[in-house]
Amino acid sequence: MLTVAFQWEEGADRALGLPAYETDGAAGADLRANFPDRGVVMLEPGARALVPTGLRLMVPAGYEVQLRPRSGLALKYGITLPNSPGTIDSDYRGPLGVIMMNAGEEPFEIEHGARIAQMVVAPVVQARFEAVESLEATARGAGGFGSTGVR
Numbered sequence: 001m002l003t004v005a006f007q008w009e010e011g012a013d014r015a016l017g018l019p020a021y022e023t024d025g026a027a028g029a030d031l032r033a034n035f036p037d038r039g040v041v042m043l044e045p046g047a048r049a050l051v052p053t054g055l056r057l058m059v060p061a062g063y064e065v066q067l068r069p070r071s072g073l074a075l076k077y078g079i080t081l082p083n084s085p086g087t088i089d090s091d092y093r094g095p096l097g098v099i100m101m102n103a104g105e106e107p108f109e110i111e112h113g114a115r116i117a118q119m120v121v122a123p124v125v126q127a128r129f130e131a132v133e134s135l136e137a138t139a140r141g142a143g144g145f146g147s148t149g150v151r
């Protein structure tokens with residue numbers, strides 16, 4: 001099985017534990033807000049914030065970590081990740097942060113220890129890019145953006 005190594009940030013609350021899969025078949029492991037000294041982070045409607053997880057990580061080469069919203073928070077409170085899926089590169093060694101946005105109508109309180117997002121480990125392919133004079137023809141051609149109908 002693939003290993004993702006984590007390092008706790010100085011001052012982080014280690015009692016919160018590492019990200020964890022909540023069920024056997026879960027694709028995403030839940031990430032927790034980790035800011036023991038700040039109490040709560042208040043997200044006003046329309047506002048966004050970079051929420052610390054207290055962690056740094058080492059994603060194996062050939063993989064990435066995607067940060068995705070939790071559907072429960074999205075449906076109930078309109079809490080989204082504006083850059084979803086957030087991309088964590090395999091060569092990144094800085095603090096793991098979650099950009100959270102309140103697209104709901106009410107202020108939302110993010111508490112220390114709250115499960116704020118989920119991380120999915122996924123394979124990535126780095127391609128070689130080349131410029132050519134013409135592209136292979138297809139039945140679709142340039143059709144897109146609803147060319148087959150929108151309903």
Ligand SMILES: O=c1ccn([C@H]2C[C@H](O)[C@@H](COP(=O)(O)OP(=O)(O)OP(=O)(O)O)O2)c(=O)[nH]1
Nearest residue numbers: 067083086087088089090092095096097098099
């Ligand atoms: O939600 C996120 C998105 C990114 N990152 C970290 C890990 C990632 O590897 C790094 C860079 O992210 P990205 O490539 O999305 O940022 P950028 O705006 O393109 O900045 P850069 O020029 O540093 O790549 O920031 C996070 O901690 N959380």
